[in-house]
Amino acid sequence: MDHTFDVVVAGCGVAGLSAAVTAAERGLKVAVLERASREDRGGQSRYTEAYFRMKALDQVTDDFETHLADNLGLYPEPDLMAEMATGRENWSHATRTLAIPDTDVIGNFAEQVPPTIKWLQGVGVKFDFLPTQFLTATQPRLLPVGGGAALVDALAAQAEKLGVTFFYYTTARRLLLNDDGIVTGLFAQHKGAQSVRFHGKVVLACGGFEGNPALQSKYIGPRSVYLRPICKGAYFNRGEGIEMALDIGAAPSGDFGSYHAEPIDPRSGVSEPSVFIFPYGILVNKAGKRFVNEAPGTVDAWYERITRRIYEQEEGLSYVILDQRMKDIPNYRLAIRSDQPAIEADTIEALAAKLEIHPETLKATVAQYNDACPKTGKYDPLKTDGMATQGLLPPKSNWALPLDRGPFMAYPIISANVFTFGGLKVDPQGQVLDTDGYPIRNLYAAGEVIGMYYTNYTGATSVLKGLVFGRLAANNIADQH
Numbered sequence: 252m253d254h255t256f257d258v259v260v261a262g263c264g265v266a267g268l269s270a271a272v273t274a275a276e277r278g279l280k281v282a283v284l285e286r287a288s289r290e291d292r293g294g295q296s297r298y299t300e301a302y303f304r305m306k307a308l309d310q311v312t313d314d315f316e317t318h319l320a321d322n323l324g325l326y327p328e329p330d331l332m333a334e335m336a337t338g339r340e341n342w343s344h345a346t347r348t349l350a351i352p353d354t355d356v357i358g359n360f361a362e363q364v365p366p367t368i369k370w371l372q373g374v375g376v377k378f379d380f381l382p383t384q385f386l387t388a389t390q391p392r393l394l395p396v397g398g399g400a401a402l403v404d405a406l407a408a409q410a411e412k413l414g415v416t417f418f419y420y421t422t423a424r425r426l427l428l429n430d431d432g433i434v435t436g437l438f439a440q441h442k443g444a445q446s447v448r449f450h451g452k453v454v455l456a457c458g459g460f461e462g463n464p465a466l467q468s469k470y471i472g473p474r475s476v477y478l479r480p481i482c483k484g485a486y487f488n489r490g491e492g493i494e495m496a497l498d499i500g501a502a503p504s505g506d507f508g509s510y511h512a513e514p515i516d517p518r519s520g521v522s523e524p525s526v527f528i529f530p531y532g533i534l535v536n537k538a539g540k541r542f543v544n545e546a547p548g549t550v551d552a553w554y555e556r557i558t559r560r561i562y563e564q565e566e567g568l569s570y571v572i573l574d575q576r577m578k579d580i581p582n583y584r585l586a587i588r589s590d591q592p593a594i595e596a597d598t599i600e601a602l603a604a605k606l607e608i609h610p611e612t613l614k615a616t617v618a619q620y621n622d623a624c625p626k627t628g629k630y631d632p633l634k635t636d637g638m639a640t641q642g643l644l645p646p647k648s649n650w651a652l653p654l655d656r657g658p659f660m661a662y663p664i665i666s667a668n669v670f671t672f673g674g675l676k677v678d679p680q681g682q683v684l685d686t687d688g689y690p691i692r693n694l695y696a697a698g699e700v701i702g703m704y705y706t707n708y709t710g711a712t713s714v715l716k717g718l719v720f721g722r723l724a725a726n727n728i729a730d731q732h
Contacts, residue, residue: 256282256416256451258728259437261423261492263287264296265399265714266698267456268406269367269721272374275413277729282449283415284439286422286457287487293403294458295670296714298482298522300383301402303393304711308378309365312390316361318709323351324506325706347688350503350676352703359679363719370722371395374409376402384527386586387549387634392711399714421447423457425495426694432499434693452693454724455683456717459671459699460490461510470507470673477567481513481667482522488670492700496675501694502686505702507673511713512558515667516589517568526662527554527586531632531650532573533620534664536564539603539612541620545571546649548635550586555708562666569664570606572599572617575656580632593660602659619643621653670713674702681724695724 258274260267263285274281285292304312334346335354368378377396385392395401411417420442427436427448436450460466462485467475480486497503516524530546534557543560547553561569573593577583596602603613623643630638630652640647675696676684683694698717 252445253448253450254282256280256449257732258282258454258725259449259451260284260454260456261437262294262455262457262698263292263407263417264294264456264458264698264717265402265406266700266717266721267454268403268410269718270454270456270695270697270725271410271415272406272413273722273725274729275410275415277725279729279732281410281415282451283410283417284421284423284437284449285417285419287419289417289419291484292407292417292419293400293484294487295482295484296399296717297403298484299399299714301395301399301714302383302711303368303715304390304709305364305368305393306391308368308393311361311364314390315712316357319352319357319703319712320354322705322707322709327351344687348502348686351705352504352676353678356677356679359723360716360719363723364715367715367719367722371402371405371718375405382582382585384525384585384588385549385551386527386580386582386632387530388551389549390551390710402714418447423491423495426453426499428499434499434691452695452728454695454697454721455492455496455675455700456697456721457492457700458488459674460493461488461668461671462486463489466490466494467668467671470671471510472508474562474567475668477562478510478666478668479515479517481515481669485668485670488699492696493674496683496694496696499691500685501691502676502684502688503673503702504676505672505674506705507702509706510671511669511704511708512555512562512666513669514554514558514561514664516591516662517665518591518663519589521588521590523667524589524591526571526589526664528573528577528583528662529557529571529664531577531580532571532654533617533647534561534569534571535608535613535616536569537566537608539608539616541616541645542569544645545647546651548649551710558666561664567665570608570661571664572602572613572654573660574654575658576652577660587662589662593662595658595660597658599659602661606661617654620647621655624651624653670699672702672704674700677701677720679723680727681720682727695728697721697724
């Protein structure tokens with residue numbers, strides 16, 4: 252079966268819907284391919300709270316571009332980075348083919364955020380600075396009222412109103428090329444049986460590969476068996492969009508060996524059962540030993556790096572040990588999204604038994620920590636207070652109060668894979684580049700298919716990346732139509 256459209260979008264999350272609505276607004280005939288049902292459409296976007304790294308409706312945060320640029324790999328080649336700053340027309344082949352986002356891509360991303368928010372308001376999305384799960388934070392977070400589900404519903408309704416055609420239970424499998432190697436469409440499968448060819452310019456917006464254990468093992472490594480997708484929608488993200496583009500010579504970008512890490516309770520089946528309360532206790536591994544500074548700074552800035560240390564532990568598991576002081580923290584429940592109760596016991600030894608940790612080991616760990624807690628200082632749970640341990644390795648830099656008020660509590664924590672970092676390299680308009688740095692005709696990407704992050708996620712930019720580059724890709728296609 253064959254279908255012909257001006258634009259064929261693979262993926263029905265915010266990235267794909269942004270592209271579809273924008274293209275339809277420009278008068279183009281648009282198809283959206285969604286591997287799930289209409290009820291489940293939206294993938295991971297439907298489950299996210301959709302934090303935006305913005306200080307106002309028309310302003311990104313002051314560090315938006317610098318934080319992205321500062322995380323372009325650990326050891327960038329200084330000569331090539333300096334050359335990149337001179338303008339694309341002056342780049343050497345080596346600079347053009349660096350497997351990192353070009354600086355003008357980051358600049359255009361930041362520049363296009365405010366008009367994208369205004370556009371979303373035009374389709375009925377409302378925004379506010381609502382409470383987040385971070386009890387301490389360095390950056391403001393703007394949120395769409397109703398989270399990612401509100402974005403998906405508003406954009407999908409607008410797409411339907413504009414005549415976009417949706418193909419559910421339809422999975423993109425490979426790109427179609429003509430004899431000259433130009434992308435002409437997508438080959439897909441409907442319900443795994445019926446072959447369908449979609450002809451038109453292609454926007455890949457089908458997410459990363461956090462739902463594909465084979466690709467996780469290939470790129471992240473065998474320890475990825477200890478990871479779990481952050482929500483049920485993430486299981487739909489299996490990396491086909493990235494792989495099919497790499498197969499035709501697309502350039503990789505982003506950290507393929509890494510992912511956005513978030514601490515979750517493995518006992519819970521709810522969406523994003525995060526546990527951000529650990530700065531007020533201690534983290535121990537299965538051996539009952541501390542292994543990380545639990546509170547080097549505000550939780551929003553440090554939780555990912557701490558979660559990666561959890562992932563390194565035996566079986567990727569740790570426990571946060573807390574006492575009754577936790578309940579004195581204002582709004583402490585915001586930091587615990589798990590629907591499972593804390594594991595409780597009257598003594599540390601009894602708690603250790605429930606956690607299957609040697610009781611004497613955990614007792615000694617807690618005692619050593621308690622002895623290192625400061626005897627003076629002003630404790631403030633809602634901002635970094637400098638209440639640091641003394642002579643303890645690893646140290647705890649803030650909120651170091653003794654654990655001595657039973658009953659004692661614990662939550663198990665593992666690292667969730669929120670989304671993978673590795674993806675495709677694009678130009679400032681979202682057009683996919685080949686391994687020599689040239690645009691691949693008729694091929695675009697949006698959202699997590701674009702590789703932009705290395706080592707540490709620039710928080711609250713992922714959903715924006717999908718929305719912005721979806722619009723950029725569609726507008727570029729319309730301009731050339």
